[in-house]
Amino acid sequence: MSSINEISEVYALVPHVKQTKATWAELVKREVKNGKLKVAACAVYSKKEENNVQPNAQCICGRIAREHSFNGDPKIKFRGAQKWLPKLTIETDVTHYGQSKSGARFIRCDVEKNTFETLFQIICDDVVNKPKLIVSCYGGAQYFSMTDILEREFMNGIGQVATTKDVWILTTGLNSGVSHLIGQGIHRNTLLNENTWKPIVIGMSHWGTISKSTREALKQQAPSNRSTDSQHTLTFCSENERNSLDKHHTHFLLLDDGRLNHYLGDDPRSKFVKTICNQTKCYAVTIIVEGGWNTLEVIQHDLDAERPVVIIHGSGRLANVLGNLLEKIRKIDTVTKNDVKKELDLCSSLYCFDQANEEQDIEMIQKVLAPKYRRYLSVFKLDRDVSLTNTIFRAVLDTQNDKEDYKELLELAVTWNCLDGAIDIFERIKSSKVGSSNVNIQDGVRKYYPNLFEKALKENRPLFVDYFLRQYYSPLETTAFVNYRDKEESNSTTISSENYDFEEKNCVRYALEFIVEILYKNNDKESILTHPVPRSLLELDDLYFKLIGPYAKSFYRRKKRTLKRFCEGLSTFCYPSPRTVLKLNGAESETEILLQIVSQIPLPSVYECEMTYGKQEMLRDIFLWSVYKGYIDMAFVLLLQIKSRISAALVAASMAHRLSLMSHNSYLRSIYMEHRTALEEYATACIDICYKHNERVACELISREIPLFGNITCMQAAIASDNIPFVNTECFDQFLHQQWYGHLDSASIKTIWEIL
Structure with missing residues (x-):
């Protein structure tokens, strides 16, 4: 037989085809060419007649005449307009897009006529992934203050959420207010933790609200203004400049309706989230931090769409008012005007000086706190709740009470590390089995354990691993073995001792295959060690020998390691070197002959264990793997299960x-x-x-x-x-x-x- 080193050498010689994905500029160009991306330009004034008009004449769009970029025939009859209308603009091709030195992608596009399906598809193609949860974070747009403890918890919580796999964050993208705080929290979490998932943080704002210097810097990315097409990048303006872009976001969608110094309503954000949910069937949640009267529109849109909203109590202004009201009333109680007025009197920073507007705002608060919306509203209190992360994920899972796809919900609970939510789902499963004939209630829950336990191991979820082991789950019952057993039971009608012994051997084989193929081979850390990741049971045994020391005997073989090493060394003479084979055969294709050599070399495909292998041995291997991976919390959880x-x-x-x-x-x-x-x-x-x-x-x-x-x-x-x-x-x-x-x-x- 050939040695493991020789086999590794052959695989190293086989050339790999490198898959290249399209750049952000290429993705945008493709959609522009297809006519799916446009941008609105004010057509009241034009550069064609800049010599015939007063250059400082004020336009309804907020610009002066000489600042217009439109080159066609102007719409002169609208120069006296007192109200902005969409027909004052004209569609042009998108030209402002690119990438900053920090890696952030941006695009300026139409807020009215552009389809959000196109923007979503471009981002998906760029990150090569689709979300399972999109988190909108809105509220304080400018300067606000929280207590140090609450701010630290919020930054840690939002950082953990953003680095959770398949989670997208959506903010205004500006370098002030809650979006700036979120950017700092995510950046801090990324630096302090070794995360395998790169955060996706999308900033959606109005082109006319960002600072003039930032707009000028972005305009330099127009194809007509740069000499190179793909390598040119820009640096965003100073983060201390008001209404600049936050440098810790990954994507910016700068929507433009032709106006300047105009703030977007919540309609574009709500439509974008709705588009993502419809396209991917993912979940959505909104976090409210501080906030003013405009934030009520955000909350109302989410409640109408049956999306959960988490209010950060103690962050100030509207969040405090809504949080206090939700804490005082019950699920079925109606909020009265007097209740709202009392809370508003305690919040002077949210005081409304206009009596008519005050009545309207009170009615808005009563509407969002209506009993029919109460199930979608959650309040995070620092002195009561476990963590912000847990509160966010619980808010999503608790609103899915009517959904019976338990497998998907449980997998999401593991991915989001929300054990409380998973336990609630298990209780719902038990309740649904009550009264069913010939159904073991506990079996209805335990059938989900193998897949969830393996997922918890791969995603480093020690809380879930501890829970399953405390439920007397045996890790020997791998998903592959359970599927094999169920298939055999459906095909076989007789039970014998021989079948039982064969099933027991297969249980061990599948367990060892899971250790090597799933845990060790799927190593997400690049080049951690100086030796390769074990690809077989023999290599795993040899790895233990190197890491534990010379005193330990083989875990899987009765023969001594010295004899095994001698046999492997001797086997290198049985097969010629791959390079020698290439010289002797004179093959036309080097890749073809290498692949032929690899296919002829016998690989150790059967996971046979000569030693006794039971639950303790399986726990031992998983425990040593967790140490190898650096999952120390999980290692201590497993350590308590080893005798x-x-x-x-x-x-x-x-x-x-x-x-x-x-x-x-x-x-x-x-x-x-x-x-x-x-x-x-x-x-x-x-x-x-x-x-x-x-x-x-x-x-x-x-x-x-x-x-x-x-x-x-x-x-x-x-x-x-x-x-x-x-x-x-x-x-x-x-x-x-x-x-x-x-x-x-x-x-x-x-x-x-x-x-x-």
């Missing part, structure tokens, strides 16, 4: 120690060293407590061989990784003292000689 916890912690500390040495950068080295220290402290604390309880048993405990970890002892694991805290414990010292005076039995003395 030999002290030896498990010592072995894991040894792995973390060697992983830190193999890491390419200082950040990963420090992370693994922190994990090593935590595991060493846990093992040391456990043995100290055992020693205080019973000295003799504790001494025997550290010298006993642990079959679960290749018959390694705690002493061997500690010595192999230079575990100084564990070696300096009283128990370790007492063990050596007893050995010196001959107080140990022959088995313990034999173990000591093996260590030495």
Whole structure:
């Protein structure tokens, strides 16, 4: 047989076809060419007659005559118009689009005639993904203040939400107010955490409201104003300039209806969200931070569309008024005018000086707080709720009570790390099974466990892993095995001992395949270690040998590793080098002959385990994988499920120690060293407590061989990784003292000689 190194060499020689995606400029050009993207330009004045009109004449659009960019025949008859009308504009092709040095994409397009389906499709093609949740964050447009604790929680929460897979954030995109705070929170979370999902933060604003210097900088991206087409980028203006664009957003949709210094209503945002939901069947939620009277329009649009709204209580102004009212009334109570007036009197910054407008605003508040909308309104209070992230995801899941696609909702709960929401869904499933004949209520819930448990492992959700294990779920019941068992049960009508043994062997095979193929091969960290990711059970066994040390025997084979290595080394002479084969065959296509070689080399495809493999062994492999991946919280959750916890912690500390040495950068080295220290402290604390309880048993405990970890002892694991805290414990010292005076039995003395 060929060695693993030879096989890896062949795969390395096979050239990969690099898939290139279209750039942002190319995507926009394509839609402009198809006539799907237009921009509105005021046609009241034109450059053609700039010598025949007063250059400083004021136009209804907010510009003076000489600032108009329109080149056609002007609509002279509308120069005396007192009210803006869409017919004052004319459609032109989109020319202002591009990309900044920070990577942010932008486009200026029509707010009236443009279809949001086109904009959504361009963004999807750019990020190569579709959302499962879109979060709109609106409220305070300018300067507002929150308490330091609430601001920190909001920034942490919105940062965690934005870095959750398949979540898009939608704001005004300006460098002030809530959108600027969100940009800072997301950027901070991205820097402090190693996230595999790049946040998608979309800013939707009116072209006429951003600063003049920012508009001029964006205009330089017009194809007619730049010499190069794809490499030219710009830098946004200073973030201290008012109404500039926030540099931490990824996309900007600058909508233009032809007017200047005009603020958009909420209609474009609501239509854009509705378009996304219709196209992808995703979920949507809106977060209200502070806010004024205009924010009521945002809330009303979402409630009419049955989209949940989360109000940040304590953020100021309208959010405080609505939060207080929702806290005081019950689900079925109606809000009276007196209730609203009392709250408005306590909020002087939201006071309305116009009596007519005040009555209208009170009616608006009463409308959004109507009992029929109450299920879609949630309030986040810092001193009551667990976290903002949990409140947001619970608000989405709680509004899906009528939906019976439990599998999709549960998967979303795992992705969003919302355990409370998942538990509520499990309760709904149990309630739906009550009264059904021939249906085990618990089985109706447990059938979702295998898929959700595997998803929780891959997405690092320790809360869910802990929950499933506490529900006595066996990780041996992998999704692949459950599907195989269900198929066999439907095809077979007889049960025999042979069928049971065969099923048990298949259970182990599928479990080992899951460990190697799903957990280790799907490694999202690029080049963490100096050796390749294990591609087979043999390579996984060899990886354990490198990371744990020489004292542990094979976890899966009864043969010694030395014999296995000798056989693998000898097998390299059985197959010639791939480069030699190429020279001898004189093939026309190098790729063709390489692929032929790869197909002929026998790969280890069967996951056979010669050792006993049960639930504890499966937990051991998942535990060691979590240490390998750096998921320390999950590692401690799994550690509590392993019977030999002290030896498990010592072995894991040894792995973390060697992983830190193999890491390419200082950040990963420090992370693994922190994990090593935590595991060493846990093992040391456990043995100290055992020693205080019973000295003799504790001494025997550290010298006993642990079959679960290749018959390694705690002493061997500690010595192999230079575990100084564990070696300096009283128990370790007492063990050596007893050995010196001959107080140990022959088995313990034999173990000591093996260590030495």
